[in-house]
Amino acid sequence: MSSSSSSFPAFLLLVLLLPYGAVSADRDQASGGSSACYTRLFSFGDSITDTGNFVSLFPNITILSPPYGETFFGRPSGRFSDGRLIIDFIAEALRLPFPKPYLTGRTADDFRHGANFAVAGATALNQSFFKEMGLDVRSILPYSLDVQLGWFKDVLRLLGSNKQEGRDIVSCSLFLLGIGGNDYNNPFFQNRSFTTEIKPLVPKVVGKIEKAIKVLIGHGAKTIVVPGNVPTGCRPRYLATFRSNNSADYDAHGCLRWLNDFAEHHNRALRRMLHRITAQDPTVRIIYGDYYSAIQEIIRNPLQHGCDKDGVLTACCGDGGPYNSGSLFSCNATAILCPDPSKRVTWDGIHFTEAANKFVARGVLNGPYASPPVLSKCRRRHISMAPSTVVLLPLLLFLICPYATVSGSGVGGGAPCTRLFSYGDSYTDAGNLVILSPNVSVLTPPYGETFFGRPSGRFSDGRLIVDFIADALRLPFSPPSLVGKTAEDFRHGANFAVAASSALNLSFFKDLGLDPSSLSPYSLDVQVEWFKHVLQLLGPDTEQEREDVMSSSLFLLGEVGLVDYDFLITQNLPVETEIKPLVVPKVIQQIENAIKVLIGLGAKRIVVPGTFAMGCLPTYLSIFQSNSSAGDYDAAGCLKWLNEFSEYHNRELKRMLYRIIPHDDRTVTVIYGDYYGAMLEIVRNPLKHGFTKDGALNACCGDGGPYNFGSCNATSTNLCPDPSKHVSWDGIHLTEAAYRFVARGVLEGPYAEPSILSKCRC
Template identity: 35%
Template sequence: MASSSSFFTILLIFTSFNKDANGCYTSIISFGDSLADTGNLKQIYATLKRDSPHFFFPPYGETFFHNVTGRCSNDRLIIDFIAETLGVLRISPYQKIKTSNMMELGQGINFAVIGATALDSSFHEARGVYNPFTNASLSIQLKWFKELLPSICDIKSDCKNLLHNSLILMGEIGGNDYNHPIIAGKPFDELKSYVPLVIDTIESAIHNLIDLGAQTLVVPGNLPIGCSAAYLAIYYGSDKVQFDNATGCLIHLNEFSEYHNRLLQMALNRIRELHPNVNVIYADYYNAAMQFYRSPQEYGFTNGALSACCGGGGPYNYNELVQCADPSSTTCDHPETYANWDGLHLTEAAYHIIYKSLFQGTYTTPQFSTLCPASNVQTEDSLSSNCKSLLHNSLILMGEIGGNDYNHPIIAGKPFDELISYIPLVIDTIESAIHDLIDLGAQTLVVPGNLPIGCSAAYLAIYYDSDKAQIDNATGCLIQLNDFAEYHNGLLQMALNRIRELHPNVNVVYADYYNAAMQFYRSPQEYGFTNGALSTCCGGGGPYNYNELVQCGDPSSTTCDQPKTYANWDGLHLTEAAYHIIYKSLFQGTYTTPQFNTLCPASNVQTEDSSSSSSV
């Protein structure tokens, strides 16, 4: 029996959501296997204190979350993109709610479990096939859902209303009913006999959910398993199989997936006839994925669609004995250039293409956009051509951002080695944001590096008289902190080079804040800073006129009469005069890569000098 505290905690999540956020669905409820699991199996293993499988270790989760989340990919799955599109915060795994009696702030719940089958484990075990991960079949997941319902809706009408306004994701489920037997060496004819049973189980589950009040269900078909690196490696060199010359995929396995999908669509048609007022949507994972298997280069998979990014070597970089995350495995540098992640699962980039094809394209039946109009859904492709044009003709300034990822920990006294470990994570986040903006239509992005933080009055005051800090004799700045800023900037420039390679027609401009500023730190008098470049104009006294207890603006602080003769304003920020020098060095000088004036010629730019000459 659910406790009253868990009732109120979980109920709050489902009732606090404002439906106007997307206009279509108040929540997402998901069932399925590793294509949708966002942490259930990870939680199960943690609870049982079992040895974790390989996908609970890095590099899983490295690209977006920068943490192992229990997802079988380098990061986000199709379900994550759907949630983002509908304005729903990421969906909480059921097992996390179950063990903590608390749901994360968000609107949805996920019952999908890695390795799950549609048919009960007893069916497979009777045939000598054992699931290495879980017995959480589709019927078990439905059981969990029904057990949870009293905690999230106390009366039947509330439950009906909850399901009526939820988007139900039914899978993908069924793939493991074939995967486990294939790996166990079951004959192909026996596998084929499972398909009607799998479809019946999915059909029965859908009827169950409709009876409970479900109004909109998305039911995915199987992916083209003949294009899986794992199976391609297993059948490598075999003269018993045929390969498709156009894709390199295994013909018999893809035909098997298509057989499953045909029977599934027939079942969905039967359900539609029985429930004409219910939205039963077939999600064509197969053909959405076949787009990039047929033309990988066109979709950005410059390393192809078949070999795994992360694996143990061998054909297609898949080795059953050395899985991804094994100490002996290797991981590619650019997962976005691969469709396959670990042999059995896809990369975030591949899942994103499938998601866009389904929910913004034509690969659902009926089309999703007819049920949830584009005006109610915030998607990349729902941006009108005018919006694309707007971004194309806009200058995007990406920061400076990242400095505070170091400032706050430095002030909190974190060890320097720990700070250095943050830098790759900061750079990955900036890189991901730039990719997002380019996908939306951005054509010109200016990405600044970090300033020389070792010249900051605040840090100079903090490290004043410290025998651990080395001071640069030429500038008076802290060497260690400036080296740190340069390390950040070096990694950032490497990331920008990667982006330029992927998007050669996009202007990605590095703005060298560091060296633009170092000009006046090296020669303050030359730039008009007659009171120097290190002490603050506004502060509370003490070394460099910076006092952490008496900040600029405090009644006890003092402000200089001529800010233009100072480079530092308040200890952490610069004066207008200093910012103006940096601006001129960047946009009228040589401190951008490529130089800004080669992208926007001086004749098109209104500067002070050009405006003054024209007004004489």
């Protein structure tokens, strides 16, 4: 009854909105609105944009040590920040992977979504120019804008077999061309004359940027974002270097006037040049990115934008002093570190925090710090409203609201989840194993290629289910527990999962007469003990503190158990007579014990996933191929007996969860995550979900054979062209695309009951 009655206002809403939506869509098409966003992102520049080229050239540099990367990646990522850069946020907004650093790619497939040519320390002008100026060029890298353009041409030749194909690629791409700061930094820090040597560089730098823009336009570029310089006089490194006893040298916010005046001088010259190019060719969109005004807005109104007033001009990571920026490379593992980078504008005295980068990126993507905003070219996918539609909104809300309250909790219901703690094996491990065993193959390409652009310690081409859950809760990726030491490291949660970890202790397998040396000694018991240590860090003084941490957190306990079964099945232990009756109950009991420990400590929301559809994983399909007949496979090509075993484990798990849920305490929610059902849905209906039929059961990365199962590393002989079309990445683990599907089903339904987001408010 309620279902049918609620459909009336929904129908009325469509009737009322459709005429206006149609008019708006027609207008969009008439004005040449794009039917889609950019398909690739190419970027040029310096350390403000570099996501990994510099560390490829200099692998021993300090930015490859903590605390760089701590906020988002949980480890150093090759970026000069605590987390993401402006270019990363632009990529995310365009629904593209982070652009691959050019020096880490070789093939067209590596650059199918674009490339990042930026190198930290790069200049617009060539190194030879500064040599002629008499500068010490040892700190000036030979990877100037000209060199980066040469790299781009090489990539374009890989992507396009002929000139027209290349132009088609370029015309559908977005270009970010931000450079020039280092052309001024080098003479500034070498004490050159501002009036006679530095200021006269501006026309030369702007001229070099103009030539680069024209080269890109010549290749077919239609949209180029060209950022201006940031307010140099507000950067801690400059404030420390050029400290003045004359108060008149500073503005009301403590920035050096003359340095900011110079940055504005560069930006005015840049804008004039951009206007001139645009006037010559109106078909090309040259977007000026006003980084200067965006940073100034945070500095002038820090509290409004979530920053500390005292931290606006002080680096988060440095070596002390008034601006915490005494030397150029002072941010390292022994530096003075602020408690919360999101409250600071500057990370290391020169570069910005992820929080500041996010603010700038948002302003360039949506306005007001770009005109037109970058996303204005991307036609919205939902029905757009003509102005007259606004008149109907009060009526529509009046009609709809009474019905909206009838349905259950929507997305973002329940109490906030301010932390995420996870346990498990390689399906959840985001970096613990590689800390323990730094020479494992997962730290070599092509692991991590899709999202991170480099190996990240995850057993996939990109993100894991736990990462998508963190994203949905608006939390950073949980740091691997082994990289953290302090409460500050774990303020948003922790990931205790370690690849090859079992539910049962190694002693169990030894008692069976087996050699468990291939398994991790960090079983579920050990991971729970690690958590207790972290909880003590987060609530050191009172039990109430610890209860508050527990009640505001989400716990992901699994997937756990597949390692136990995998080890025993590949040791030829009989499934029906030994594994089912003897091992499954013990695995379930270990999971039950862990849940009870967490509830006893105060946990209110725990997600417990079942195991995946083992019979559909390429590793088992390959191993048992020779011993299987046609009758052993289901219609989708999966091994029936293995999937039946997975279902058996999951049934026992669900029975246990139902039994231990404290029905007298409605504040505790234990959610079963149906990873099995989600995976089967993709395998059975691959085309419906964006996968290929061949990609349903064949690994993306392997050494060939019927299921392409084999070693996945830099020398793998058979890497698929597009991981997003495959369910399995390396034969055992899933692709980012498959993990995204599973995560969405657990977050929003139907593969969790109740769904996570009905219990966690973002």
